[in-house]
Amino acid sequence: MSELKLMKGNEALAEAAIRAGVDAYFGYPITPQSEVIEYLMTERPEKRTGMIVLQAESEIAAINMVYGAASTGKRAMTSSSSPGISLKLEGISYLAGAELPAVIVNVVRGGPGLGTIQPSQADYFQSVKGGGHGDYKLYVLAPASVQEMADFVEDAFDIAFKYRAPVLILSDGLIGQMMEKVMLKDQKERMTNEAIIKKYGDWATTGKTDRERNIITSLYLQPEKMEAKVRKLMKKYEQMENEDLRFEKINCEDADYLIVAYGSSARIAQKTVELAREKGIKVGLLRPITLFPFPKQQLLDLSNQVKGILSVELNAGQMVEDVKLAVEHKVPVEHFGRTGGIIHTPEEILEALEEKIIKNEHARHHKI
């Protein structure tokens, strides 16, 4: 039965994982995402659906457990926060290299180093530029609400199995910790072992029957084979860009200025759009829902319409580089963001827009 509940983002994600028919969760405690494994352990999903939940000895072990379960065609996931994700990157690179479907959740906190337990979006580069070693990318979903924390679990697994690739849900401490109402979906049945063997029998290591043996590996010692593998991966990422880009446009139709923001920053910036319009400044918001694929064409199209773009992120300026690449210097692009766990206010963002974009724009016109 679908159900309306008031929940923390982390808890909603955990409950959604049970309801989505996920086979296994492997995790290790770290603030601000420990509620995921706490909720799962409390809920006894092994009794509800047969889902396995295991607290690993480290983030490294947890991601390699995900690798093990995924190699047999099971739906496996893990969650962590920034320093823990750094530890998982070896395993994530192996997942990408071995072409395994899996879901990883990062409830981001500030860094570098042990940093802070407060919210941040400073793992953008790590998430969309690979992070681990080698030529690979992750499909990255950025939830902006508790509802999306829940909904994106199933979406992430759909993409992971469509492409046989790891998918990252890039949340942050704000979305993970805040409580909102959330509509939870009906319970889905987990796939039976027989169904898994039938559906993924051409690759999953479920035990060799009369077919050829299945091998899961990311090792290609022959240069030609390694290059062919890299090309295959690149083709996959191209297909993701063509078929599975997600974004949201808010008040962009008549916008003179554009804010680009994802996740919690997008929620705050939405208020900025309202404040600006009350002052007569026509501001629009482009919210990338997927950070890879990135809405490059949409940005390029908007750059023909707007006079300047402000990239708003809870970091020292990361996504702004991709925005600049997308708009090819057609309009000025600036960054605004707070760090250290400080959350920017809608007023601060508006002030930054006026200072960094609008004022300069007027100055430029004045010169001419």
Added chain:
Amino acid sequence: MLDIIKSENQVFCKTKLMTDTPLSYCPGCGHGTAHNITMEVIEEMGIVEDTIGVAPVGCSVLAYDFMDIDMTQAAHGRAPAVATAIARTWPEKYVFTYQGDGDLAAIGTAETIHACNRGENIVIIFVNNGIYGMTGGQMAPTTLEGMHSSTSPYGRDIETMGSPLKITELVANLPGVYYVARHAVHTHKHARKAKKAIRKAFENTRLNKGVSFVEIVSNCNSGWKMNPIESNEWMVENMFAYFPLGDIKVNGKLK
């Protein structure tokens, strides 16, 4: 002479579960025999459809090229974590890891200890040749005192490099571990004993007994810079003295 090659005259044949791919191991290395007896056990038990192997990083990274079974290759040292998840999500399957000393006793120490401590229902086959073979003969956690390697060129110095790690004895002390034995494969007699231990290990999985851990002390003639015969003699004299063969824990009880 070819006349005698007839099926009625055949007294031995290669197990069906070893592929025809030429082994990548150096001539004289024990890995081939260790692979072979493992595959013989799986064939004789008739469990190939229910067996999933986990290959390590190291010389035996390519085990999946030689073992004709479903296999997953794990990141360096992580095989016990990979095997944990497979055994948990497929409890009716036989799951084993095949790991070397660098993989199991250095980089993967945490994964080894914790999978053993949780009593995962898996078999761990640990081939200990006291050196990193694949990367060209560097010092391993099990390199003996005074033994030369490319990263202990003047011999392993205990004061600065620590003592060779008896990880097998260490895991034997964990309650989750049901069966621990140390064997070798350099003679027919030893290989037969090792095979019996591996068979016992897989039978323990059938009975859901937790971890069965079989160490195989082996040679690395290339890494030790010896010919195969010398390396086996050196192994008997030196490796067996520090890593004595025999049962260490049987039916959950330390010997």
